[in-house]
Amino acid sequence: MNFHTRKWIKPQDLNPNQTLFGGRLLEWIDEECALYSIIQLENPKTxxxxxxEIDFRSSAREGDIIEIGIEVVKFGSASLTLKCEVRNKMTRETIIMVDKIVMVALDENGKPKPHGKTRVEFVKDRLADK
Structure with a gap:
């Protein structure tokens, strides 16, 4: 699994229990998966x-640094299926696991648009082809 993004847990990210608010974490996961998929599928309308199911395994506290990992599970005709793990950067303890996140590329009318991708591509390789 590749860990692309790190977040520093700040006071505004906490719930009344003074641990990381799950909704904030899910927002970060959704954004990270969207950015990753937009780049992979080369479609900003993803x-x-x-x-x-979301499996909360541990928590994070103010001052912790977490990292968000994403792995491609499968390419569909208009979709990309990912899995995600968020862990504490310093201890490597898993905070949350999401086994399946499906992202869909859309056309200008908001309908699924086939992307023609079958494997993970890196931007540096696309630039080398030009």
């Missing part, structure tokens, strides 16, 4: 269609 949206979240589905998120499977």
């Amino acid at each position: 949206v979240t269609k589905y998120m499977s």
Whole structure:
């Protein structure tokens, strides 16, 4: 799994229990998956269609640094299925696991648009082809 983004837990990210608010974490995961999928599918109109069961395994506290990892599970005709793990950067303890997140590329009318991708591509390789 590749860990692309780090977040520093600040006071505004906490719940009344003084641990990381789950909704904030899910917002970060959704944004990270969207950015990753937009880049992979080369389509800025890529949206979240589905998120499977969310497994909160531990928590994070103010001052902790967490990292968000994403892995491609499968390419569909208009979709990209990912899995996600968020962990504490310093201890490597898993905070949350999401086994299945489906992102869908859309056309100008908001309908699924086939993307023609079958494997993970890196931007540096696309630039080398030009």
